[in-house]
Amino acid sequence: MNELLNKLSNCIEFGKINKAAPFPPQMKGEDGADEITRQALDEGVNAQDVLTEGLMPGMERVGVKFRENKVFVPQVLMSAKAMSTAMVHLKPYFDSGAAKQKGTFIIGTVLGDLHDIGKNLVAMMVEGNGYKVIDLGTDVDTEKYLNALNENPGAVVGLSALLTTTMANMERITKEIKAAAPNTLVAVGGAPVNEEFSKKIGADNYSSDPQAIVEFLNTKTA
Amino acid sequence: MKRIFSLCLTNTAKMNIERSFTFEELEIDPKEIIATLGYTEDSFFEPFPTYLAQAFECCKQLNDIKGAYRILKMDEFCSDKKKICVQDLQFNVGRTIRKELNGAENIAFFVCTAGAEISQLADKLLKGEDPVLGYVYDVIGSAIAEAVGDKIQATISLSEQKAGRKITNRYSPGYCHWNVTDQHKLFSLFGGTACGVKLTPSSLMHPVKSISGLIGIGENVEFNDYQCNLCQLENCVYRDKH
Incomplete structure (x- = not known):
């Protein structure tokens, strides 16, 4: 998997919204979902791949951890915020049909x-x-x-x-x-x-x- | 400490008792909020403690936290195994709650609210810029409404004790098969609105962070803890806390 997409899925999993966000503490000062999504698209990574190989695996891991009581609502909300921040960059691709949602x-x-x-x-x-x-x-x-x-x-x-x-x-x-x-x-x-x-x-x-x-x-x- | 008591006369010239509360006097335990958020004090890591401290500080400014109640005689002859009658109104409380009211002579109806301010703030943050802080406010708002309910319940208990009567636990429409449509009957006892809380046509309360319900009063009633095993809300945040 593209290293950037791997980083992106970690940002979603751990709720790292952007570089300025202090959460999670172990990722303080690092780029977040906002910067990495932009960077991936600027470097020519396919928008569909950003969605399916970057964002979705991270969110799936959050869902599984939530089911197993390993994370709680506040952390899921952090992940969701990171996800929605990334999705802003993908919206033009959804609108043009270059990237497709599953349903x-x-x-x-x-x-x-x-x-x-x-x-x-x-x-x-x-x-x-x-x-x-x-x-x-x-x-x-x-x-x-x-x-x-x-x-x-x-x-x-x-x-x-x-x-x-x-x-x-x-x-x-x-x-x-x-x-x-x-x-x-x-x-x-x-x-x-x-x-x-x-x-x-x-x-x-x-x-x-x-x-x-x-x-x-x-x-x-x- | 600010305490405001007011006696409100409704159009039926019966007395409702309404009180305002400060956030501080509700003495909400941060540990309870942390637990409702899903954590323990040891596992509660940043930025959540900062959010919680910020929200607690902000809640000190709330000035629309209120509770009201009205005590009315229960009509024993009209009541049966699933319903109670008060004045000309039938409340279809369901078998579980009705059983808890066995022996009641009077019923205290109550409405409590954390107010519009925190309800709107939580909603706005949840839908927008900071969902986590919004969720913290949402949880605190629920805790405030319940804490006001505790205060009202304690007030009723104390005054009834002096007259040699006891009280039951409190029960709300929407739970244990007591249909929320009965909210309109309950609110009619307060002239349609209480503590600034209004109902939607589908019987929902606004502000959102509000509770309503009843408490049985009588010499022979019993105060029972909530019976979680009787309730279908398997994931209820209050399950097995009582």
């Missing part, structure tokens, strides 16, 4: 619930693994999901919830999405949800952590 993922916290930390972590992790993410926010009802689906045909839809009482809304929204767009894959997640509930409401996937939804999406786009 589109629409995500929102369902109607009656405004807990969004978990949803945001999933969005960051999915984006960091090479997908375009449409984040609809919190308190989202069916119509908003369907509008986003109309604008992004073929996208996978993710429903998040924290409150036990919003599980009923999750069921209704899943069924309404399936009725309006039967081929749409619906993934569910959140503290009160489990595999059994996911099957009962007709969802296609239950993920217990952000990396799991990435793995599910990868099986559908590979």
Whole structure:
């Protein structure tokens, strides 16, 4: 692997945003995701390779460590910030078609619930693994999901919830999405949800952590 | 130490009790915040301690931390195994909470908030320039709302003790199958808004860092710790803390 891309994936894994950032302490004073992404592109590294061989491996390692309780939310947020800083440099390549994302993922916290930390972590992790993410926010009802689906045909839809009482809304929204767009894959997640509930409401996937939804999406786009 | 008490008259001429709190008097333990962030004091490395210190300092300026409660008689005849009745309102609290309220003669309804300021600050930072600092504020905001809940609960407990009555733990819509749609009934007891907290049509509270709920009061009620094994929130940050 290109040495620069190796460095870049380390920046993502350890949340090194740019040279000025003091975090992580062991990388203080070194270039971060911002400078290295720019340098790689300036040196002619393919934008697609920057994404798939630089950014994505770093974010995947973060996802696995988060699942294994080796890192926690603040560190994931640092990695996500490093990732989004790098993505600014890649945006023109996505816009021109020179680099492609793996697919589109629409995500929102369902109607009656405004807990969004978990949803945001999933969005960051999915984006960091090479997908375009449409984040609809919190308190989202069916119509908003369907509008986003109309604008992004073929996208996978993710429903998040924290409150036990919003599980009923999750069921209704899943069924309404399936009725309006039967081929749409619906993934569910959140503290009160489990595999059994996911099957009962007709969802296609239950993920217990952000990396799991990435793995599910990868099986559908590979 | 600044303490502001106010008695608010609603349109039904019944008394709500509302209090303002300073951040300092809530005595939030930084160790709890560190634990909620996922760390221990030993594993809490820079820049997170700096973020935490900065946020604690900033929170001293908050001036919209409030809690309110109202105590009403429970209508035993209308209540059943899943619901309670207060005034003309039925609260469908579900079997688990209803069981905890066995023996209650009165119900204290409460609304507590960390205020709009910290809720907006956390949201803005999380979505923009500094998500980590935003997350720290988010966690502290939740801790503030819960700490106000603790203070309100302690106040009720103390005053009821003098009358020979005990209290239950506190329970909130959205948990243990108590539907959040009952929030509108709960807030109607405060004239639709309390402590500056308002509801969306889908029953969500604004400012976000707010809690609401009820506490049972009576000579024969029991105070039980939260029963985590009865709850489906397997990843709840409070699981097994109580």
